[in-house]
Amino acid sequence: MNEYSNLSNEYISIYYFDIWRFCKDVWDQAGLYKNNLVVFDEINRYGQNNEDIHWLYDLGRHKNIDIIAVSRRIFSDLPVYVRSGTERYIFFQITEPIELDYIKKHSSEEMAERVRNLGFLEYVILDL
Structure with a gap:
């Protein structure tokens, strides 16, 4: 995972820890920027009912937070809140x-x- 650590700068944050802290940091910092993008790679690995990610999906639009969720399967792997919020x-x-x-x-x-x-x-x- 350290292979990507050199990408971090004032616009890019890379986290390898508590997902709640990550989602909260995204929320708190979203007001500093006009547009915000979060990418969850292999979103199924965070669990089908991850309340922290669900919270960000539900409320992120209020702070211009766009989310990209990557998954190998759409029906069996993507949580319902991801599928229902996908445009x-x-x-x-x-x-x-x-x-x-x-x-x-x-x-x-x-x-x-x-x-x-x-x-x-x-x-x-x-x-x-």
Whole structure:
């Protein structure tokens, strides 16, 4: 993890500790900047019902906090509060039937088919 420590500066903070403290720091510092971006890589590793992240999702918009959540699966790995608050999905190839069914339900069968047939590093964007 130390390989990224050199990225820290006045605009970028890298945390490897308590998620509540991280979310609270983001909230407290958000007023200092016009736009704020938080990236949760492999968000499923924080737990399905992480109240700290849920709090930031629910209230972050009041302080212009945008959140990017990265996950390998949309239906089984993403917490409900993440899925319900998502405005844009960026899909790479997905072949799992349960994931494709989720895409069909929230978009169309054509979109699910496009996602299933994507090539290496190809992607599609779905705006809700």
